[in-house]
Amino acid sequence: MDVQSRELRYFVAVAEELHFGRAAHRLGMAQPPLSRAIRQLEQRMDVALLERTSRGVRLTAAGEVLLAEGRLALDAMAAAVRRARRAAATSPRLVLALKPGGDAGLLMSILDRYAAVPGAVPVDLAFSVGERAAMVRDGRADLALLHRPQNDLTGLDSDDLHVENQVVVLPEGHPLAGGTSVSMADLRDQPQPRWPEARPGVTGHPVTGTDQLLQLVRLGRMVAVLPESVRDRLPPGTVSLPVTDAEPSTLVIAWPRDSTSRQVADFVRAATSVATVPQFSPVGPTARQTLPG
């Protein structure tokens, strides 16, 4: 009953595409062997993972579970390999994943503070909009600056750094733009963006970056709820209004669970020491899960 990672990779592709042909293309192979591999996987596991209709594919309950858990397992494999390779490097470095402009102005202080720590190593910055969390999960990065609740923090540990209220960005002349504030209910039927980093299930029009998103807002294609620091970068033709009942967005520093890296621990300490939110003081039983190292 031992399942190969190859089969799991195939299954995840099919489960994500819900289409054997597209999945096969994505995997760089032909459709028939993929069909066969999935069928083999199902009989090795003795579980139906997919419901095939002649018009497509649906996931069974077991398939849903295998998709979620299988992604984690594949990330863990990739992370194991990457971290082992990094461990062989003669001069250790840290990789911090972040989004351009997504540091709430804290980055400089954090880097300075960390650089002052004895034993600090050089820090590489890896800019990405949609993959920062995945980069930490699969070992491409050691740390990431993320936003809660926008990012899915599954599989990561994190500490809060900074809390921002959110504002809605509207095109000038939008019906709601006349008031002084809006509520989430007002935005219920407005077209909203879906970030590539969105948790599964969130719907909306796909966007790839804040700049692109703001252009789409200006053109009246959608409205966007964003942290208020976006006001510094609003293009002409757009206005922002407070959202009375939007959950605040929290900037967090995230790192792989069970990290035992001294460097990661030092960096997290440096980051939280310049944070603007009060730090949790370790008194309870969960405290031991908080800091790596």
Place this chain on the structure above:
Amino acid sequence: MDVQSRELRYFVAVAEELHFGRAAHRLGMAQPPLSRAIRQLEQRMDVALLERTSRGVRLTAAGEVLLAEGRLALDAMAAAVRRARRAAATSPRLVLALKPGGDAGLLMSILDRYAAVPGAVPVDLAFSVGERAAMVRDGRADLALLHRPQNDLTGLDSDDLHVENQVVVLPEGHPLAGGTSVSMADLRDQPQPRWPEARPGVTGHPVTGTDQLLQLVRLGRMVAVLPESVRDRLPPGTVSLPVTDAEPSTLVIAWPRDSTSRQVADFVRAATSVATVPQFSPVGPTARQTLPG
């Protein structure tokens, strides 16, 4: 550069045995293909994982990392498959892993309390001495009763249930048995047991269960530091004394990180509600990592 789980499984076997022949035997294969597979893995990863001497094998730094992370990844794969299979079962159940006598007398109350929860499912008990943590990690169990610091909780979330002081168990007539208490320093040079569940690095004479251990104590082969509830089961010919400076042993309920199972969450709540230690009240940033579901 994508590594197969098979290669990782091979590497973990070799890294654990530090001997190609034994590892090959354990894997049910011949030694030459194993050697070749490991060499392939090394060149695919472009990293030296092992130092071969003609008298044996040592791990490189990268090898140490790959061993630790690879175990987690393989557990994650096994867990993905097992949980998917379980999800297909028509009637859901919970599997609780525990050690015989390792419930500090709380089990009955916990099971009763959980059974009273609306939506409770049947609970299977899986008895094991050395593998309870691993069973949760690789999906064989949903929950486990473990002891901190004796068990390695890496990869698991947990809540404390019960704290016990530890006592030393000595054979009658042992030099230390005359006093009224001992210190850890007194025990420094005494032969101590090593449980199968010990964290890596801990040394001592291997034992497989409390009963066996107590017999070995009675025969004067070793001394043992155990939670004080063991006093109820002391065989004749042994005595117990308080250890003034032993870290107390904490009974914890542990479950897989990122579990989203309603049943697991309910069970954890039931367990903590009958616990004898004050529960952590969720106020800080790490609180969200505490309860599944």
Place this chain on the structure above:
DNA sequence: GGACGTCCATACCCTCAGGGTATCGCGCGA
């Protein structure tokens, strides 16, 4: 309603990844 398009399954072939056996080479210990 029949022709067509879409999508997954089946049939069949072919290559090489990965396993087996035999043997070598090296270094330690008696």
Place this chain on the structure above:
DNA sequence: TCGCGCGATACCCTGAGGGTATGGACGTCC
């Protein structure tokens, strides 16, 4: 110096896993 223990090398051979061609079921459109 001669085993002998252990990993590496050489060589073979099978089947897992990939490819192409085609079938069959089921919507869709004129």
